[in-house]
């Protein structure tokens with residue numbers, strides 16, 4: 303269960319470049335401004351007050367570029383801290399219990415390469431397994447099991463550089479699954495993949511037992527979720543069944559064709 307209680311995220315106006323590192327400014331802003339109801343002048347709100355309770359096994363988040371989807375996703379494991387309000391995952395606050403939340407919430411990024419640090423898939427997953435405290439004698443078996451669960455057992459000992467983009471994304475997912483998260487947040491994990499791999503990774507996410515929050519531009523993938531949120535200009539503007547939310551998003555985008563406005 304994920305709860306957002308009147309959560310907003312603001313950054314100093316001077317930090318309002320898309321290239322700025324998400325997370326750093328909201329965190330420091332939080333330390334400086336605390337949980338006051340009113341922030342200082344000169345701030346830009348990138349997520350307006352949002353209250354949500356996410357209990358469904360799969361939740362998709364869709365929206366235009368720059369609408370605030372990644373900000374919302376990063377709030378869920380404490381990569382971004384709320385400027386105001388609270389985020390709780392299974393009762394733990396991302397601000398006060400950050401380490402425990404990060405252990406519980408796995409995060410998969412679009413760029414798998416950024417998550418892969420070891421020379422081979424086996425070593426990469428082993429690194430994650432070591433972090434979970436699995437007994438030494440059981441680790442090799444666990445690594446095999448995790449690689450098998452994403453269909454990469456046959457590539458366990460090849461160079462990571464030899465993997466295709468889709469295989470790298472599976473390996474990044476395996477590395478996160480090896481840490482046994484209760485919740486998985488995936489921020490556009492299929493954006494860099496072709497249709498075949500996109501379908502494969504999406505199907506795999508659909509089979510996981512964990513709660514999955516999937517940020518995506520792939521409306522076919524969103525239609526497979528239990529619940530879909532549409533984010534626009536830093537607000538959740540639609541929240542419902544996949545069919546109603548995707549239709550609302552299509553209507554919204556139809557009004558924007560030919561424009562390039564950003565929040």
Ligand SMILES: Nc1ncnc2c1ncn2[C@@H]1O[C@H](COP(=O)(O)OP(=O)(O)OP(=O)(O)O)[C@@H](O)[C@H]1O
Pocket residue numbers: 313317318319320321322323324325326327328348365366367368369370371372373374564565
């Ligand atoms: N740390 C930050 N400092 C300043 N501005 C930020 C920061 N993080 C995000 N933003 C801004 O907030 C807005 C929302 O960004 P976010 O990355 O959440 O959008 P998004 O919906 O995930 O976009 P995309 O689909 O293009 O990945 C953007 O205008 C972005 O430039």
